[in-house]
Amino acid sequence: MRLILLCCCFLLISSPVGAAVEIALRGQPAIIIEDVYRQQGVSYVAIEDLLDLAGLAGHWDSVAHTYRIRTSRGWVVLTPASGYMQVGDNFYPLQEKPVFIDGRLRVSENFIQAQLAQLAGRAVFFRHLNPQVPVVEEAERDGIDELFSRFFRRAERSSSSGPTIRAIAIDPAHGGLDTxxxxPDGYNEKLVTFEVADRLARLLRMRLGVPVYVSRSGDYDVTLDQRLEAALRDDVDLWILVHAQASFSSDVRGIDLLVRAQEESSGSSHGSLVLAQQLSQSMLASDLAVRGIFPSSRLSLGRGNLPTVQLEIGYLSNPDELRLLRQADYQTRLVQSVFEGIQNYISLSGETR
Ligand SMILES: [Zn+2]
Incomplete structure (x- = not known):
């Protein structure tokens, strides 16, 4: 089966046959782009076609070998085969690298939905028009499907006595080559997520006396399986994912709490939303800038009913927040408030159990 899929991949690499996409910016009529190439299950569209749509202008810099886009926030620079897009002094990771195919610099469908939307300052609607595409895509996106097939289940207890929370899993996002x-100063998400997760794990072990499983213990690459191992353990009753973000606007700052958009079998006294509410309250009580609780279909949250909150602990693109996030004092305050939120969640779910 795997061999057949691989053969299909080879046939489809850089195949322009019949691929077409429909794109619209919010408030504008949709356009159809037929100059679309497919590589490894992902559609690539020429950057120039997208800029026309967004009303932006760009040009190829033949000296620097980069593509420069003029925006209201300054120059945005794309470098072929580089995994980063530069906006002023900031670098943003791209899911797929821009590539030259058939004489034009092209970006992926994920760029259209994430970065183009930010460049244009508007939501972007995107879909494949070729009905064959989804079939191929499913076969090639094994890794993503695998994550969706995991069901993060809060295991049933054999006895109603004992602590409400038996163990906690923490995922410090990224690591190793994945920064x-x-x-702007080179500090990055993998470092701050690890520092915060490590502090949180120590505090929880010390104060709650329960096992805390952390998906990485240093700065190294973690496979999807390794990352999920902690959360999938039988005794885990709570899962915290730690991320940080960046925005094109240096004004944006604050903490986002993300929960699954749809949570199977959610109860009133427990579940991700209740956990997020407790965390948010204790953070606000500690004078932390909380932007809100948001339902999210982000892949990292998976599916299921294990009480899970993804903490987006701040914006590295905001100079003030960056300065705070690097401070030990601030990290301690943040972690202390997360601990208190978890403690309140435990007493709440214990009362009504
Ligand atoms: Zn992240």
Whole structure:
């Protein structure tokens, strides 16, 4: 089966046959682009076609070998085969690198939905028009499907006595070659997520006396399986994912709490939303800038009913927040408030159990 899929991949690499996409910016009529190439299950569209749509202008810099786009926030620079897009002094990771195919610099469908939307300052609607595409895509996106097939289940207890929370899993996002978002000074997401997760794990072990499983213990690459191992353990009753973000606007700052958009079998006294509410309250009580709780279909949250919150602990693109996130004092305050939120969640779910 795997061999057949691989053969299909070879046939489809850089195949322009019949591929077409429909794109619209919010408030504008949709356009159809037929100059679309497919590589490894992902559609690539020429950057120039997208800029026309967004009303932006760009040009190829033949000296620097980069593509420069003029925006209201300054120059945005794309480098062929580089995994980063530069906006002023900031670097943003791209899911797929821009590539030259058939004489034009092209970006992926993920760029259209994430970065183009930010460049244009508007939501972007995107879909494949070729009905064959989804079939191929499913076969090639094994890794993503695998994550969706995991059901993060809060295991049933054999007895109603004992602590409400038996163990906690923490995922410090990124690591190793995967830096996550990068601040102008080089500090990055993988470092801050690890520092915060490590502090949180120590505090929880010390104060709650329960096992805390952390998906990485240093700065190295973590496979999807390794990352999920902690959360999938039988005794885990709570899962915290730690991320940080970046925005094109240096004004944006604050903490986002993300929960699954749809949570199977959610109860009133427990579940991700209740956990997020407790965390948010304790953070606000500690004078932390909380932007809100948001339902999210982000892949990292998976599916299921294990109480899970993805903490987006701040914006590395905001100079003030970056300065705070690097401070030990601030990290301690943040972690202390997360601990208190978890503690309140435990007493709440214990009362009504
Ligand atoms: Zn992240």
């Amino acid at each position: 996550g978002v990068i601040a």
